[in-house]
Amino acid sequence: MDRFHPPGFLEDFARRPDGAEDRAKAWSAIVSSWMDNAAVTYGTPEVPSLFFNPLKDETPGEPASAAVAWDAFPRFLTRWFQEDDEPDEKRWLAAETLRPLRINGRALRRVDEQGFLGEELQLFYRQQDEYCEWHADRDDQGRITRICFSSEAPEYWELLAEGTRPFFAQGDPRRDLVAGDPGLVLELYQEHVNPGVTADDLVWPFDVAFFDDDTNSQTGQPFGWRFYARKGTYNPFNKWTTTDGIMHLTHPANTLRGEFRVAGGASVRRRDGAGQAVVDPEQLVCCSGFGDPNRSSDPTIGAAVNTFARSGLSVSVADPVGLYISELALNGFSGPAGEDVTAAWRVDRGNQEARMILRARFEVPAELGFTVDQVLLDGDGIRFGGQIADRMQMVLTGLAKRLVDGPVALRACIGQCCPHPDNPEIEHVFRSGVSCADLPPSAWAEVPPVLPEGEVALEAVAAGETADLEAVTTVTAEPDVKGGLGSRLGR
């Protein structure tokens, strides 16, 4: 293997033959840097890391591979609404209700030409956190014409639009490996989302800032107002991938960096308070502080990775790195008169045979003469994409190889879970040592599932990222400011 390939072996780069090779090399360099970072982050001077970069592994033999599967519909929403009188209606509705984007609980604000703060921006992301998101297109009569599903990571689109600059620090020669190609991004949006997409739709029309209330260790004061994005750069929360369509994932946890946090975090063998190895998938998430224990994805991926690590094997993620839609179980679907609707499932990006689907849609062929909402599933019409997502599975492929001699020591937990005061089925990760009983209400008030106005979403609860346990005491849904889309601004 000489490079990491684009997700699902996508061939977008070939649309611009002149820059194709550079762009391919750039993507490989980005993935390789994440691999290297994980290998460093999850080891200590005393306990070697069990995460490895397969591109740099020169030992003989191929690693073993193992596919890890999980359900596409957000398990958090299923759990949250399970005691509701209409649990399915509520969870399907919540899954398609967009949530306002906040950074550290603060809205993004426009910065005008003179540098003054302007109005709050109405930006949104989906409450779909299993690395699969969807959007239902409706006609002017409200009928569903198609439901598009995506598992494409935003980082790939950031590379297409902005090149390598956002991914590497000042002075790193890889920063200038390749420039962005906004035209290519526009072309793909027009092809897959809507022919009416314009170049301006996809970029920030002004500078954007947010208030960073993390403490600056040098001054002891909050960082204060910071730029989030610069005018003219790619906006990953643009309307064609949030309110009006979908091109790629938007939930802050649905990133490839997030995948590496889960896989890397799970490569560490952990011990509980009694000194026993932590084995249970959810407990491992809590103890190691990666991901969210309420999801299907993170505990399943983490447990699979950790199983190999407990055997002393080093672990990694298979090329091409991605979190894919594996398949849709098509049994149970029929047209209003019993018609076969298999042809409504169309894979547009990725590879169905290899179960590396990155984009697919459910759209009834015109010759059948009816729309998606007339398709029957267990006797019911389709009103939500979640009804289809219930039948979908996701997959990633992990690697395992023996690279470290002797047993690797168990390390203490760095996180712990606290049950929601009113809904103990829901747990969230906090820094180790926090007293669950003493958590302020604000610890739970941040992110309840959002429903449309007029619908009540029970109690508030925090949901989302747990990326940095050292820096946060409460866990909120927010973009990965330190390493994610906002990283281009530096800190």
Add this chain to the structure above:
Amino acid sequence: METPQAFDPDSDVITGPEIPGAPVEPVLDADEIQGNILPGFGSRHQVLLGLKVVEGRIAEAKSWLARLVPSIARLRDVNAVRNLRRSLLRRQAALPAAPSAPWINIAFSIGGLRLLTTDADAIRDPSFRKGMALLSGSLGDPTRPEQEGHPSRWVVGGAAETTPDVLLILGASDACQLRDLAEGLRMSLAGVPASGLRTIYDQEAFVLDGEKEHFGFRDGVSQVAARGRLSDLPLHFLTRRYIDPADPRALTHGKPGQPLVWPGQFVFGYPTQQDDEGGPGPIADGGPDWMRNGSFLVFRRLRQDVAAFRAFLREQVAELVRQAPFAEMTEARLAALLVGRWPSGAPLMRSPERDDPAMVDDSFAINHFQFNDPADPVAVLAEAGASPRLVAGAPADVLGHVCPRFSHIRKVNPRDLPTDQGGAFDQTLTFQVLRRGITWGDPFPQDEGAADPADGQRGLLFLCYQTSIRGQFEVLNNKWMNRRNGPQDGGHDLLVGQNHAPAAGRECLLRTSQGEATLKTMADWVIPTGGGYFFAPSISALRGLVGQEGPVGA
């Protein structure tokens, strides 16, 4: 009467040792819960009668059912006979036959309940309210009417007019006893005064020699066990406990490999299993109060095409032996790989190379294995006054090189494996059901090429109890048996899984340390030919439903 203080495996009231830190388990209402739910009839001979209320004759039907109520077998009745049988067996008493009693249990479909109560639709489980026929496609059944397994061709339950309002399960270990019971009921149903009920389904079933199903494998080897006590005595457990209290697994298992599950998973009104803690979860609440001490019954009438199954084995082995890693493959071995056990019931995880029929007599060893981590040796209290016996451990098999990821026992009970649902052992227990299936039809002829007197008519009456059809049976069936990547990636359950998405077929990846091969088929050898979703009420709820205690839910 003096209460024995020490645990004695022969005692019927001290059925487990004292275990430090063990949670207090609820007392099960043994006079209310029907006996096939807990502990299960275990009868060698059974009859299923599907009854339909004659239009306009609901009063007669209720009257007939009311007369049946005193004959409905309760947990207390069935457990008493089970204890007697067990005691005689342990003493090796020279009896011509095990004690047998004729049992009757009853359950109602949503249609039946709507005739008997005004709040049937307050039952929360959406699958129960819809009924099996409507959900047949999602269960993976054939979708074209010309296919045998399509609901329009089912013997029972494929449409409203063929779905019983009432399902009776009759059981006895003595064939004559059962015959007398069934004949008596048939005469009563057809006799004078009018019963108000007509029989639309009448199915005889019996356990085959060696307790095997028709493909030749011992069935029912592994079951989860319900927690719960039968009296206020602290150690009077329904499920006997044998593990040395010094071992922490004594808190979670009755025997090695037999996990304890909170009874609310199977009977309404009791604590459910939590998927993250060993303690009791919320009380199982199905909707109306009268569901307490009741349970959902899932029934699938499955036809097993033994000739097709054997043909598949023959053809696949002919292919496999041409590949070096599988040159030694045999039909018997391939069949064992599909099941995860050998015909005797011995698991591949403990006997990977050959069958070990002796293991079937060792109930402490036969289920003592895991997949993700090794099963450590475990001490059990097998005999009163004797030292604990050490049961050997078994290695893990993460990659499925010993017991494939597609094998039936690994698909429906992944034990300690992390699954696509986000959890592992504790969560997996929340999907488990109490299986009460029994074979129907004469065995397939042993002699190669012999005529089949049953003309292919044989199979399994799959019956299971749970408190959530959506969250238990349908997870196991739809998400795990029928999907190639649930609960882990590796293939469909080729033994019993279905995939009738158009032109899809079933496939799996056979992997060993030497190599891998894909097995694929478009054929079906387990064909659904009937079924339904039912609710088995408590005795007092039954009285209310048939009008002995006023209308229910009015």
